[in-house]
Amino acid sequence: MATADYWSSADLKAIDFGGLINEDVMQEIMDISSISLPFTSSFGSGSVSNSYYEWTVDQLADPDVTNANVDGNDTQDRNDATAGTRVGNHAQISTKNVIVTTRARQSDSIGTSDEMAKQVMRRSEELRRDVEAIMLTEQGSQADNGDATPGLSAGLSAFLETNTDFGVGGVDGGFSSGVVSGTSPGTTRGLTETAVRDMAQKVWEEGGDPTKLMSSPNCIRELSNYMFTSSARIATLTSETTQSMSPSTAKGAVNYFLTDFDVILEMIPNRLYQPVVATPGSRNVTVFIYDPNYLQQAFLHGYRVEPLSKTGLADRRQMAVDWGLKVLNEKAHGAIRDIDDEIAVTL
Numbered sequence: 001m002a003t004a005d006y007w008s009s010a011d012l013k014a015i016d017f018g019g020l021i022n023e024d025v026m027q028e029i030m031d032i033s034s035i036s037l038p039f040t041s042s043f044g045s046g047s048v049s050n051s052y053y054e055w056t057v058d059q060l061a062d063p064d065v066t067n068a069n070v071d072g073n074d075t076q077d078r079n080d081a082t083a084g085t086r087v088g089n090h091a092q093i094s095t096k097n098v099i100v101t102t103r104a105r106q107s108d109s110i111g112t113s114d115e116m117a118k119q120v121m122r123r124s125e126e127l128r129r130d131v132e133a134i135m136l137t138e139q140g141s142q143a144d145n146g147d148a149t150p151g152l153s154a155g156l157s158a159f160l161e162t163n164t165d166f167g168v169g170g171v172d173g174g175f176s177s178g179v180v181s182g183t184s185p186g187t188t189r190g191l192t193e194t195a196v197r198d199m200a201q202k203v204w205e206e207g208g209d210p211t212k213l214m215s216s217p218n219c220i221r222e223l224s225n226y227m228f229t230s231s232a233r234i235a236t237l238t239s240e241t242t243q244s245m246s247p248s249t250a251k252g253a254v255n256y257f258l259t260d261f262d263v264i265l266e267m268i269p270n271r272l273y274q275p276v277v278a279t280p281g282s283r284n285v286t287v288f289i290y291d292p293n294y295l296q297q298a299f300l301h302g303y304r305v306e307p308l309s310k311t312g313l314a315d316r317r318q319m320a321v322d323w324g325l326k327v328l329n330e331k332a333h334g335a336i337r338d339i340d341d342e343i344a345v346t347l
Helices: 009-013 102-106 115-135 193-205 217-226
Strands: 045-047 052-057 085-090 092-101 174-176 179-181 212-215 256-258 264-269 285-290 295-308 314-327 334-339
Touching: 052 314, 085 314, 092 102, 092 115, 102 115, 102 314, 115 295, 115 314, 193 285, 193 334, 212 217, 217 264
Parallel strands: 045 295, 212 264
Antiparallel strands: 052 085, 092 314, 174 179, 212 285, 256 264, 285 334, 295 314
8 A cells, every 4th residue: 555645744844934933942042051159158248439449458476385474573673565467459340231132121032021130130140140259369469540440349369378288389469559460380190088177277276167179060979978988087977877768868978078077168169160271281279168157248349230322223331340359367277279170188
């Protein structure tokens, strides 16, 4: 029996200029990049009134084990008063710009009723991601000269100079004379458990109570993997078991690391963290051990959307934030720099 000459869906699709079958497109945009901001969400924020803003850092004197006086001794010529140190940072303006035509705004597009509203929302999310990533860099501070030089906010790593550990050739940054100098990368090496314990101790001895350990996702994974090896100087990893019939969970990662001196570090991978710009092809990351109580976001003005002048048949918007980082006391934090996060963690 001969095959009939059917009129099929393939024939409908083959009609010139797009065919005759209606498109079936889900009216939703699937996106997995709208991720959390684990660093900036771990501490508070405040406002400043100038593009260069300052705060005061102070510290108690070391214990005086010879502190003894004769009864009735006149100590009027002795003065133990001290003054704090002024520290500052420059604000940085970060922006995103959007230009959408009037026709694009009126068109029936997938997943949105107004293309401008969608673009503003998406670019605003990107702006927050930019700020998160910049705060974790080695970038030093810089004043805006009103011409071609933009203001730059120093990143966390650049502030730290007391509790640091870096590879051969690495150089600390630090605050001096109104400027925070950026760091210089050194020779990369693998992370060690000893380095983490030593850094936690350094910060604690300086008076800090660090609770967070943050780095690249691969670095956190390597550290977690190490905790399951026989080399790790930690108690056997156990979980409480019962006779419950509820499903069991296989635990293959470590989220908290209790070091000496009751320092409990939450191990946080940050997907927005960017490796240090060093030798091409190398992985150079920093492991931050920090106390969120001594960090703050500073805003000359917060995140906002500004309408720009309309030109022709297009609308313009600018998303902007004038921000900076306050490292309220750099001794409350530590940085293990120049880590190759593709090398297995060792003792």
